[in-house]
Amino acid sequence: MSELKATLRSDLTAAMKARDALTLGTLRMALAAVTNEEVAGSSARELTDAEVTTVLAREVKKRKESAEAFENAGRAELAEKERAESAVLQRYLPAQLSDAEISALAQEAVAEVAASTGSAPTMKQMGLVIKAAQAKAAGRADGAKIAAAVKAALA
Incomplete structure (x- = not known):
């Protein structure tokens, strides 16, 4: 198991114990996306840290696009939830280049x-x-x- 995936799992457990609903839901979705990527294709395989990072980056991009769509539709509360989920996932990504x-x-x-x-x-x-x-x-x-x-x- 990749180190990043193990970190996600341990943080999921910590979020369960802390009863942090936002982090818990976000990490569950992220781990589901990672698992889906692992079983996609002709045979199941373990993802490397770089591949897990790519999956997480894709999830962050989805959240940002959803937040923008909700904002344009006048649903500020849903847009804020998407931004909060994006912030949770950003913690696991490397710093962005300037x-x-x-x-x-x-x-x-x-x-x-x-x-x-x-x-x-x-x-x-x-x-x-x-x-x-x-x-x-x-x-x-x-x-x-x-x-x-x-x-x-x-x-």
Whole structure:
């Protein structure tokens, strides 16, 4: 079992003992998402910490999108609940990169792709550069921010 998944389980037990309904419900949903990811595909497998982090990041993104949708629909109480769940999950994710760090990462990825292809990358090779930048970010930055930084670096 991955270390992060074990931490989630022990924190779930602590939330049960503390009768913390928000944390309890959020961690149950997160562990269910991790389990679903483990059994998805042709055979069951254990997820690594990096894969568990990816699942948690996806859950945080869902919560943020739901909060925004609830806010637009005039349901502030539901939006606040989604934001609170997102905050609980954020505790288990690595710190996000700043815009300056993402920009520097995009520049490194452009240089890396230029070295591997032998010429400066063009907008047609943006996918290759984004892939390299996302590998360097390792879940510490939103994909949209990475794509915007790469686009700016290539322009």
